[in-house]
Amino acid sequence: MRTNESARKWTLHPAQWAFVESDARFSLYIGGVGAGKTFAGAAKSIVRVIEHPGALGLIGAPTYPMLRDAAQRTFFELLPRPLIAAYHKSEERLDLCNGSEVLFRSLDQPDRVRGLNLAWFWLDEAPLAGYYAWQVLKARLRQTGQPTAAWATGTPHGRDGYARDFEIKPRPGHALFRASTYDNARNLPPGFIAELGYTGAFAQQEILGLFVAFEGLVYSFDASPQGHLRSPGEGTQWTQVIGGVDWGYANPAVGLVFGIDDDGRAWQLAEWYQRRAALETVILPALLDLTRRYGVSAWYCGPDEPEHIAALAAALARERLPARALKADNSVRAGIQTVTRLLAPRGDGTRGLYVAPECVNTIAEYGAYHYASAPSNGTRDASEQPLKQNDHALDATRYALHTALGQARSVETYLEEMGRRASRGAGLRGGADGHVNGS
Numbered sequence: 001m002r003t004n005e006s007a008r009k010w011t012l013h014p015a016q017w018a019f020v021e022s023d024a025r026f027s028l029y030i031g032g033v034g035a036g037k038t039f040a041g042a043a044k045s046i047v048r049v050i051e052h053p054g055a056l057g058l059i060g061a062p063t064y065p066m067l068r069d070a071a072q073r074t075f076f077e078l079l080p081r082p083l084i085a086a087y088h089k090s091e092e093r094l095d096l097c098n099g100s101e102v103l104f105r106s107l108d109q110p111d112r113v114r115g116l117n118l119a120w121f122w123l124d125e126a127p128l129a130g131y132y133a134w135q136v137l138k139a140r141l142r143q144t145g146q147p148t149a150a151w152a153t154g155t156p157h158g159r160d161g162y163a164r165d166f167e168i169k170p171r172p173g174h175a176l177f178r179a180s181t182y183d184n185a186r187n188l189p190p191g192f193i194a195e196l197g198y199t200g201a202f203a204q205q206e207i208l209g210l211f212v213a214f215e216g217l218v219y220s221f222d223a224s225p226q227g228h229l230r231s232p233g234e235g236t237q238w239t240q241v242i243g244g245v246d247w248g249y250a251n252p253a254v255g256l257v258f259g260i261d262d263d264g265r266a267w268q269l270a271e272w273y274q275r276r277a278a279l280e281t282v283i284l285p286a287l288l289d290l291t292r293r294y295g296v297s298a299w300y301c302g303p304d305e306p307e308h309i310a311a312l313a314a315a316l317a318r319e320r321l322p323a324r325a326l327k328a329d330n331s332v333r334a335g336i337q338t339v340t341r342l343l344a345p346r347g348d349g350t351r352g353l354y355v356a357p358e359c360v361n362t363i364a365e366y367g368a369y370h371y372a373s374a375p376s377n378g379t380r381d382a383s384e385q386p387l388k389q390n391d392h393a394l395d396a397t398r399y400a401l402h403t404a405l406g407q408a409r410s411v412e413t414y415l416e417e418m419g420r421r422a423s424r425g426a427g428l429r430g431g432a433d434g435h436v437n438g439s
């Protein structure tokens with residue numbers, strides 16, 4: 001683990017200070033993207049570790065990559081090295097010189113932390129981890145002889161249980177601290193907020209850190225184990241494994257993997273989701289890794305970056321992986337219809353599309369991808385398209401599932417594409433895999 005100079009001289013902005021110094025039993029630092037949430041959570045954990053010798057604490061995040069790459073990494077960067085007695089990597093346990101211990105745990109299966117007796121915990125990206133994870137962890141606060149406390153950090157994800165407990169109907173002992181992305185602008189790359197291009201309710205959530213209820217959601221997605229959250233049984237056989245890719249830089253780049261079973265059901269098995277990732281050194285290696293791990297046979301890629309698709313095809317060939325990189329069909333309305341049809345309950349009560357619970361960013365997008373308005377008189381104008389924000393994993397979903405499973409292009413789709421082309425004054429052109437692509 002690497003430490004740096006900041007271990008001895010970090011300074012906090014006012015919202016971070018208020019959160020770190022708060023003695024509320026439960027505190028939530030909610031904020032926009034890049035608002036310094038993880039930094040604040042790590043700082044509060046370090047203060048706790050120093051002030052409470054002998055305490056057992058836990059640092060958690062929704063998935064293991066989020067834990068390792070954000071919460072744990074920031075904690076170790078800020079932790080003064082002389083405090084460390086031993087770090088047991090295989091157990092993800094840190095012993096401090098004052099007798100404190102810290103466990104690092106991913107919360108993709110919250111029930112796995114049952115049995116622990118903690119003095120404190122910090123849950124990073126808590127709204128993505130879900131309110132249930134917070135409840136399970138709260139019940140673990142019972143180390144004898146220690147005062148107990150917990151704190152969460154993250155960007156809001158709709159008006160959920162955290163919104164209720166900390167703001168709408170605040171529970172006793174619960175304190176809320178809020179920071180916008182602007183509050184941490186001096187620690188962010190120049191132009192960071194403008195590059196995101198967010199507007200409306202989504203900007204209120206992602207930049208201001210407000211709990212927003214989205215109207216006019218595109219998909220009816222039930223983010224519960226009774227609904228669309230489910231992992232396939234061990235050893236499920238797939239008729240094919242496909243992937244969807246949405247390219248991005250200021251906005252996240254996304255790679256999703258779907259197994260298609262012999263009933264034509266799609267199971268989202270994995271997601272890779274990262275902002276400001278370079279193509280050659282980060283995105284392509286991540287896609288190659290997914291290809292190997294899941295046996296992906298075709299990647300359906302956002303058609304807006306043909307040279308990225310060519311680079312992926314070349315990388316797959318270089319690694320001798322039997323997978324193709326294809327330009328996806330980008331018909332928005334027809335693609336949404338394909339995904340909507342898959343999400344709908346079937347006659348036997350099952351769904352045609354399930355998402356593994358650890359795909360937290362995809363799940364968050366289902367809860368926020370929306371039209372500019374609720375439909376008037378219950379019907380939506382056939383030409384209306386959703387707002388182009390918070391759609392990265394859902395574009396990747398549409399690329400994969402509509403291109404591979406969507407019915408043959410309907411007349412409506414064809415007219416939609418022709419209309420878009422005519423409005424750009426562009427001529428007809430064919431796609432790499434025989435589809436006619438819009439962009």
Ligand SMILES: Nc1ncnc2c1ncn2[C@@H]1O[C@H](COP(=O)(O)OP(=O)(O)OP(=O)(O)O)[C@@H](O)[C@H]1O
Pocket residue numbers: 010011012013016031032033034035036037038039040155184187188
């Ligand atoms: N008090 C501070 N002093 C110096 N740098 C800071 C401070 N707070 C945050 N930063 C830096 O600002 C950047 C964003 O901070 P951080 O990762 O904590 O934000 P975040 O809100 O968790 O972001 P995300 O929404 O991506 O999870 C990081 O580079 C971090 O090191």
Ligand SMILES: [Mg+2]
Pocket residue numbers: 037038039070
């Ligand atoms: Mg963070």
